[in-house]
Amino acid sequence: MRFLTVLPEFIPSSSVRETINQILPEMEIVNGLNFEKNEADVLVATTFTRLGKEELRKFPNLKYLQIASTGYDNVDLSYLKEKGIMICNVPVANKQSVAEHVIAFMLIFLKDMLFLNAELKERKSWPILTGSRDLEGKMVGILGMGMIGTQLARRLIAFGPSLLYYDPRRLSLEDEEKYGLNYVSFEDLLSNSDIISVHMPLTPATSGMFNEDTFSKMKDGAIFINTSRGEIVVEKALISAVKKKGIKAGIDVYVKEPPDFDSELFKLDNVICSPHIAGVTAESQQRFLTETISNVLRYAQGIDPLYRVEL
Amino acid sequence: MKGYETFADVINRLDLLPIFGNPGTTELNSLKAVDDYVLTQFDGLAVGMADGLSQFSFQPHLVNLHTILGLGNSMAYIYTARMNYSPVIITAGQQDLRHMSMEPLLSGDLLGFIGNNVKFKYELKSASEIPSVLRRAKVEALTPPIGPVFVSIPMNVMDEDSSYRPPEPTKRSYETSNEDAVNAVSNLLNESRNPALVFGWEIDLFGAFAEAEKVAEKLGCPVYGEPLAHRSPFNSTSKMFGGNLLPGTTLINLKLLQNDLVVFIGGDVTLYPYLPSPLLEGKKVVFVGLNINPKFGDFYRANVKSFLGELVGKISKKGNFSRPSDFQISTRIANEKEKMGVTFVMSRVKKLFSDYVIVDEAISSSTILRDVLGYSPGRYFFSKSGQLGWGSPAASGISMKTEKVLAIVGEGSFMYSLQILWTVQKYNLPVKFLILRNGGYSILKSYSLSYTPGMEKKDYLSFDLPTEKFAESFKIESMVAGKELDELKWLREGNDSKLLVVDVDRTIPKLFL
Numbered sequence: 001m002r003f004l005t006v007l008p009e010f011i012p013s014s015s016v017r018e019t020i021n022q023i024l025p026e027m028e029i030v031n032g033l034n035f036e037k038n039e040a041d042v043l044v045a046t047t048f049t050r051l052g053k054e055e056l057r058k059f060p061n062l063k064y065l066q067i068a069s070t071g072y073d074n075v076d077l078s079y080l081k082e083k084g085i086m087i088c089n090v091p092v093a094n095k096q097s098v099a100e101h102v103i104a105f106m107l108i109f110l111k112d113m114l115f116l117n118a119e120l121k122e123r124k125s126w127p128i129l130t131g132s133r134d135l136e137g138k139m140v141g142i143l144g145m146g147m148i149g150t151q152l153a154r155r156l157i158a159f160g161p162s163l164l165y166y167d168p169r170r171l172s173l174e175d176e177e178k179y180g181l182n183y184v185s186f187e188d189l190l191s192n193s194d195i196i197s198v199h200m201p202l203t204p205a206t207s208g209m210f211n212e213d214t215f216s217k218m219k220d221g222a223i224f225i226n227t228s229r230g231e232i233v234v235e236k237a238l239i240s241a242v243k244k245k246g247i248k249a250g251i252d253v254y255v256k257e258p259p260d261f262d263s264e265l266f267k268l269d270n271v272i273c274s275p276h277i278a279g280v281t282a283e284s285q286q287r288f289l290t291e292t293i294s295n296v297l298r299y300a301q302g303i304d305p306l307y308r309v310e311l
Numbered sequence: 312m313k314g315y316e317t318f319a320d321v322i323n324r325l326d327l328l329p330i331f332g333n334p335g336t337t338e339l340n341s342l343k344a345v346d347d348y349v350l351t352q353f354d355g356l357a358v359g360m361a362d363g364l365s366q367f368s369f370q371p372h373l374v375n376l377h378t379i380l381g382l383g384n385s386m387a388y389i390y391t392a393r394m395n396y397s398p399v400i401i402t403a404g405q406q407d408l409r410h411m412s413m414e415p416l417l418s419g420d421l422l423g424f425i426g427n428n429v430k431f432k433y434e435l436k437s438a439s440e441i442p443s444v445l446r447r448a449k450v451e452a453l454t455p456p457i458g459p460v461f462v463s464i465p466m467n468v469m470d471e472d473s474s475y476r477p478p479e480p481t482k483r484s485y486e487t488s489n490e491d492a493v494n495a496v497s498n499l500l501n502e503s504r505n506p507a508l509v510f511g512w513e514i515d516l517f518g519a520f521a522e523a524e525k526v527a528e529k530l531g532c533p534v535y536g537e538p539l540a541h542r543s544p545f546n547s548t549s550k551m552f553g554g555n556l557l558p559g560t561t562l563i564n565l566k567l568l569q570n571d572l573v574v575f576i577g578g579d580v581t582l583y584p585y586l587p588s589p590l591l592e593g594k595k596v597v598f599v600g601l602n603i604n605p606k607f608g609d610f611y612r613a614n615v616k617s618f619l620g621e622l623v624g625k626i627s628k629k630g631n632f633s634r635p636s637d638f639q640i641s642t643r644i645a646n647e648k649e650k651m652g653v654t655f656v657m658s659r660v661k662k663l664f665s666d667y668v669i670v671d672e673a674i675s676s677s678t679i680l681r682d683v684l685g686y687s688p689g690r691y692f693f694s695k696s697g698q699l700g701w702g703s704p705a706a707s708g709i710s711m712k713t714e715k716v717l718a719i720v721g722e723g724s725f726m727y728s729l730q731i732l733w734t735v736q737k738y739n740l741p742v743k744f745l746i747l748r749n750g751g752y753s754i755l756k757s758y759s760l761s762y763t764p765g766m767e768k769k770d771y772l773s774f775d776l777p778t779e780k781f782a783e784s785f786k787i788e789s790m791v792a793g794k795e796l797d798e799l800k801w802l803r804e805g806n807d808s809k810l811l812v813v814d815v816d817r818t819i820p821k822l823f824l
Binding site: 137139153156157158160161162163164176177178179180181182 | 636637638639641642643644645646648658
């Protein structure tokens with residue numbers, strides 16, 4: 001059985017090779033796809049490597065593609081299906097990281113961190129009063145209750161807010177009790193929440209879901225956090241809501257990445273931005289690596305790998 | 312006819328059977344013609360059972376105690392019956408009057424001893440008095456303010472011969488119309504800027520839930536439960552219910568800060584501990600009820616059901632109160648699941664026992680219990696006196712009338728009346744016990760945290776009690792619950808008495824300011 005790992009150009013293969021040699025020495029490691037053909041049965045790749053039809057044709061013996069990431073937007077799934085190639089991802093490695101990132105956004109706003117930091121460092125003043133508030137008792141609306149949503153709810157429980165959620169697929173009553181969740185309609189979630197965090201997949205139904213109309217239904221001054229997909233939010237409507245309704249926004253994802261830095265979004269005080277990095281932490285990368293290696297080893301031993309993507 | 316024959320016939324005609332008690336030699340001759348007797352293995356438990364059953368059925372029940380000693384053993388329960396406005400008829404045997412000057416064994420001043428803990432007390436002088444005195448005792452017990460009465464029964468009276476005229480059946484009606492009260496209170500409400508309603512236990516006693524809700528909805532102002540209500544003061548699922556007042560002046564003041572008028576209907580103020588804030592100062596305070604005895608404010612005597620029925624037509628809208636949904640409780644339940652917090656336990660109890668009568672003696676958990684399980688007609692009972700040891704016999708008494716009774720009791724409280732399990736087993740009573748085991752006197756520890764810091768660590772406030780083993784020794788099925796509380800389903804199943812111990816979170820709750 002032949003194994004190949006394709007790393008993006010910016011990750012030096014030498015350090016990875018050192019580790020892999022200790023685990024699966026027969027694994028070949030390359031940067032990029034600058035070759036005509038490879039006989040690998042098993043291919044490991046990240047989302048940074050495009051694996052369209054043209055690229056996948058370079059692997060005539062491919063039987064199993066392991067993506068070392070949650071997303072696999074970079075892969076031509078129809079080609080895999082046509083050729084009967086199995087694909088697996090790692091959906092469990094960065095959920096907790098995203099959840100923590102969301103809570104960081106919440107706390108930065110609630111605790112008035114930007115103001116306080118600026119007061120001390122830039123204005124050298126010692127403010128006595130601030131708008132700092134507690135997360136306890138706030139109404140947090142979680143839109144989308146998949147793995148990230150539940151990880152977020154689990155972590156929020158300790159803070160003691162009320163938790164509302166909406167998802168087209170409602171959880172079981174047992175899970176709602178476990179995570180302290182109250183199921184409400186999308187409309188009720190919008191109008192009741194002090195904080196809204198979006199965790200929906202990008203689909204035709206969710207594209208542009210947050211627009212002028214939806215922002216208008218939110219509470220004035222509410223906190224809006226998007227760590228899912230940029231296309232779910234109409235950026236212009238968000239900018240307008242920040243300016244007119246005092247919405248505070250924590251944004252990790254953008255329609256175009258990297259985004260247009262001239263956008264007004266990057267000039268607003270009430271907006272905190274991060275570069276689509278909510279799920280990327282040192283720990284999550286370690287988890288991705290561990291899960292990816294484990295899955296490949298499973299396959300090498302003749303055991304079905306985990307997290308198979310339905311084609 | 313002999314006195315004991317008269318006694319047996321009278322209590323049967325007055326519908327006072329069975330007798331709850333624990334007799335001694337002094338009482339034996341009075342019971343010669345009585346078979347319908349429920350024995351408890353401690354005198355006070357008989358009063359507790361009769362109290363629970365009398366409240367639940369709104370019918371007086373009779374207790375038979377053994378002389379001044381049985382009376383002494385029962386004093387806490389009698390005091391509780393008084394505080395609970397429970398129409399219990401207590402009797403005790405007295406020594407033969409013909410040698411009282413010799414102060415014989417087991418004799419004593421029963422009437423003086425029971426003091427003002429009953430509203431009527433009398434020592435029989437002759438057998439001919441038995442019908443009229445017992446009838447009067449029943450009538451007195453049921454006359455507002457409803458409460459316990461006492462009859463002392465000298466041994467010699469029971470052996471006396473006398474002519475017998477059976478007592479007339481008793482009749483009662485609490486229908487009272489008080490037009491003045493309706494007009495005065497409606498005027499106050501209509502003139503008020505921001506009134507608040509506080510409902511109390513008489514709403515349950517007189518079945519006035521629908522009327523109470525209509526008045527609250529018409530006014531549009533919040534309804535609060537009186538502090539430490541011993542019966543359901545309102546339907547807590549109503550959007551008009553704003554929660555319970557807590558028994559402290561400061562806490563009450565804070566809750567009613569915005570209100571200029573506070574109307575207590577069928578309830579009163581209970582305070583503990585002392586707090587220096589003057590109670591509701593500067594506000595107009597009015598009480599309405601039949602039994603209550605308010606210590607301040609204006610008072611109108613009226614039956615709350617008819618009063619509210621008439622009031623609703625005379626009041627106008629004063630607000631748009633609607634209690635917001637409590638979403639945060641889901642967070643608390645989830646948060647507490649791992650450590651078996653009481654909110655989590657009660658949420659599970661609510662799912663399985665919503666059709667049960669709840670008798671609450673989980674003192675340090677009572678606030679949560681009330682909040683989560685809520686109030687509904689005839690489904691909540693609590694000791695107004697603060698007594699420990701009342702809940703288990705009271706629930707057992709209630710279970711003689713309904714099969715669905717759940718006593719929720721702390722393991723410390725349960726020890727006060729453990730012997731009730733013997734009676735439960737002997738008479739096959741269907742009462743279910745849920746024991747919240749928190750390892751000590753949690754209410755004392757909580758108080759210590761606020762007022763006597765450091766004492767919460769005292770060795771004598773903590774203990775480990777194998778309650779489930781005690782139950783087994785009385786042949787009552789018992790279990791200790793696991794993490795998922797699936798054993799609650801077992802507890803509910805069947806009509807045999809069962810006892811379930813739940814080892815709850817031992818974190819000391821913050822219950823005092």
